[in-house]
Amino acid sequence: MALCRPGFESECANELISHLARTGINGRSTLSLESGQLRIALDNLHPFDALDRAIRLVSLTFARQLSFGFAEVHGLDGKDRVSPLMAAARLAGTPFSAILPEAADGAVGRPLAAICRRLQAPLERGFDRHSLVRPRRGHLPRLNILLAAPGSAWLGLSSADNGSPWPMGIPRLRMPSQAPSRSTLKLAEALLTLLTPAELEASMRAGQRAVDLGAAPGGWSWQLAHRGLHVTAVDNGPMAAQVMATGMIEHVRADGFTWRPRATVDWLVCDMVEQPARISRLVADWVACGRARRAIFNLKLPMKKRLAEIDVCRGLIRKRMHQASLGCELRIRQLYHDREEVTAYLEARPSS
Numbered sequence: 001m002a003l004c005r006p007g008f009e010s011e012c013a014n015e016l017i018s019h020l021a022r023t024g025i026n027g028r029s030t031l032s033l034e035s036g037q038l039r040i041a042l043d044n045l046h047p048f049d050a051l052d053r054a055i056r057l058v059s060l061t062f063a064r065q066l067s068f069g070f071a072e073v074h075g076l077d078g079k080d081r082v083s084p085l086m087a088a089a090r091l092a093g094t095p096f097s098a099i100l101p102e103a104a105d106g107a108v109g110r111p112l113a114a115i116c117r118r119l120q121a122p123l124e125r126g127f128d129r130h131s132l133v134r135p136r137r138g139h140l141p142r143l144n145i146l147l148a149a150p151g152s153a154w155l156g157l158s159s160a161d162n163g164s165p166w167p168m169g170i171p172r173l174r175m176p177s178q179a180p181s182r183s184t185l186k187l188a189e190a191l192l193t194l195l196t197p198a199e200l201e202a203s204m205r206a207g208q209r210a211v212d213l214g215a216a217p218g219g220w221s222w223q224l225a226h227r228g229l230h231v232t233a234v235d236n237g238p239m240a241a242q243v244m245a246t247g248m249i250e251h252v253r254a255d256g257f258t259w260r261p262r263a264t265v266d267w268l269v270c271d272m273v274e275q276p277a278r279i280s281r282l283v284a285d286w287v288a289c290g291r292a293r294r295a296i297f298n299l300k301l302p303m304k305k306r307l308a309e310i311d312v313c314r315g316l317i318r319k320r321m322h323q324a325s326l327g328c329e330l331r332i333r334q335l336y337h338d339r340e341e342v343t344a345y346l347e348a349r350p351s352s
């Protein structure tokens, strides 16, 4: 079972099916367009551990949340949804480390999301009473309860390290009052989603140097400055006064495709509106040449063949890194704050 941005169900399903097929697991998708949710029916039964190893959320672009279904419940009554859900959950034969009532994003799921929020506490109490939830036992699977309609739910398992920590895969981030554009939340979410907390702590520190290509009005630069990084913001457009007031930002009016730093920077971020392949070549070149140690960049997707376009970008980046005798860590995700776009993380690794 997967949740994604409404309108991207086909991309999400095709990506999941091809990832599974690479590990010898075959299945077909059942999806309704614009629903923001989908299910892949597998041809054979597979144990949870095998599926959990075969498919990793971090390597997928379009799935926001992922779980492996084991039961469906229909005829749920608004007066007591907890008892039938708990009876079905027992089919998993294990206690859970967490209970996540979830609904899809968009028009279909929105009213169900309100029910999910109301269900959270009663579910936790009910499961706890029967020793079916053990929050401190992180190795146990989480129970994802996807409310498909007010009266029906799909139950699935996910491991804590292979699923979004946020219900529905949506981080609820507060818009910082000093940031000039909502786009600031995209970089905030990217840092939380594309890196683990340990990776982020190890790789982003106050005092580092960053370059922001296509920086204006400064939402991404503000995120970096707020974390204590010195930012060179490259854009011919104007930067917002409150961003420049942080004192951490130098604004350079130049073309982001030709401007180069004098020395290696710790981070490159790039949000220029351009062909995804052109951005991919540019960012890969920065990392391959050692101009930046790591990069976060946004790729604006075409209306059609979006999955194919992402594959082209992956190929271009890997090829450029290979030419420099380097491997790479490349993660491409469609964030909650992304629209017709995806956000990527690139870091050079020794060639294997």
Ligand SMILES: C[S@@+](CC[C@H](N)C(=O)[O-])C[C@H]1O[C@@H](n2cnc3c(N)ncnc32)[C@H](O)[C@@H]1O
Pocket: 181, 183, 184, 213, 214, 215, 216, 217, 218, 219, 220, 221, 234, 235, 236, 237, 254, 255, 256, 257, 271, 272, 273
């Ligand atoms: C989507 S906006 C960036 C928003 C920004 N990340 C923020 O959070 O405020 C894209 C920016 O890219 C800039 N841009 C587009 N092409 C560029 C280029 N070749 N060189 C520098 N900046 C460019 C535009 O001027 C525009 O300000």
